[in-house]
Amino acid sequence: MTDMSKPSAASSEKQLRPGLWATVNERYPGSMIHKDDVVPLAQLKKPISECRVAFLSTSGVQPKGTLPFDTVHPVGDYSFRRVPSDADVDDLEIHQLKYPTFGADRDLNVIFPIERLRELRDEGVIGELNANHYTFIGYNMDPVELELTLAEQVAEALAHDEVDVALAAPA
Amino acid sequence: MQRAAERRGIATVSPSVARDVTEHAKPPRAVFLPFMMGHLFGVPFHTELQRHILMEMISLLETAEESGTIRDLDLSWAKARKEGKEIERRASQ
Numbered sequence: 347m348t349d350m351s352k353p354s355a356a357s358s359e360k361q362l363r364p365g366l367w368a369t370v371n372e373r374y375p376g377s378m379i380h381k382d383d384v385v386p387l388a389q390l391k392k393p394i395s396e397c398r399v400a401f402l403s404t405s406g407v408q409p410k411g412t413l414p415f416d417t418v419h420p421v422g423d424y425s426f427r428r429v430p431s432d433a434d435v436d437d438l439e440i441h442q443l444k445y446p447t448f449g450a451d452r453d454l455n456v457i458f459p460i461e462r463l464r465e466l467r468d469e470g471v472i473g474e475l476n477a478n479h480y481t482f483i484g485y486n487m488d489p490v491e492l493e494l495t496l497a498e499q500v501a502e503a504l505a506h507d508e509v510d511v512a513l514a515a516p517a
Numbered sequence: 518m519q520r521a522a523e524r525r526g527i528a529t530v531s532p533s534v535a536r537d538v539t540e541h542a543k544p545p546r547a548v549f550l551p552f553m554m555g556h557l558f559g560v561p562f563h564t565e566l567q568r569h570i571l572m573e574m575i576s577l578l579e580t581a582e583e584s585g586t587i588r589d590l591d592l593s594w595a596k597a598r599k600e601g602k603e604i605e606r607r608a609s610q
Contacts, residue, residue: 360536360549360551360589361534361535361536361537361551362534362551362552362553362594363534363535363553363554364537365537366535366537366538367535367537367538367540367541368537378538378541379538379541379542380541380542381541381542381543383543384543384545384583384584384585385519385520385523385524385545385584386523386584387523387528387545387546387581387583387584388522388523388524388525388526388527388528388529388545389528390528390578390579391526394575394578394579402518405555445554445555446553446554446555446556447555448555449553449555449556449560449561450555450556452561452562453560453561453562455558455561455564455567456555456556456557456558456559456560456561456567457555457556457557457558459558459567459571462558462564462567462568462571463571465568466568466571466572466575471572471575472575492518493518493520493521496518497518497520497521498521500518500521500522501518501521501522501524501525501527502525504522504525504527505525505526505527509527510527510528511527511528511529511530511578512519512522512527512528512529513529513530513531513571513574514518514519514522514529514530514531514544515531515532515557516531516533516535516538516557517554517555517557
């Protein structure tokens with residue numbers, strides 16, 4: 347039987363912080379997602395240069411003035427925020443405790459590349475940006491709850507927006 | 518979340534700095550880079566690197582044939598930091 351609590355050899359050799367999954371799951375049993383299967387790939391129906399793209403992020407980035415994520419709730423915050431894809435980075439802020447933000451505090455694109463995405467849109471690499479990107483926090487202790495609520499709600503919002511491609515970034 | 522989107526016909530791709538977590542979660546497509554948490558797109562003001570990582574993600578969207586694909590990018594955190602410092606040094610001159 348394969349011991350899934352141990353990372354692969356490739357992970358151990360390459361990862362800057364090795365054993366992350368096992369470390370967190372040992373401290374908070376059941377908090378880390380594990381899947382035995384994969385989901386069938388959705389096929390691109392048109393070239394990327396014609397696709398509508400949204401960015402999804404666990405970074406806790408949100409527009410200033412919106413209700414801050416509850417970063418100290420014992421089981422997490424399963425809500426999401428919409429971040430206008432044309433937002434100025436100076437109008438955004440981070441509410442998240444679980445990753446180092448020393449880079450993002452100086453250049454938000456390090457974790458939320460909103461300006462690079464606009465450049466790729468302007469150059470025609472991607473067709474268009476969805477009116478909103480979607481953000482939430484990564485500190486959620488129940489992966490099943492997350493899958494049944496937050497994941498479904500964001501996916502439904504993406505479908506409603508007729509998004510073709512989602513770039514989904516865990517912080 | 519990537520799975521929920523794919524079930525609705527929306528193609529997804531993710532960057533990862535924790536390959537073991539990605540191996541457990543098995544998202545449809547991912548690129549792995551050996552960077553620090555919170556720095557998925559590199560270092561401040563290194564716009565070329567930030568763009569490169571996005572382009573690698575887009576490339577994987579176009580080329581991945583199997584769900585669960587993880588593409589290891591040939592990047593180094595030490596090199597990224599060094600380049601970032603040089604970019605900031607030049608900008609300050």
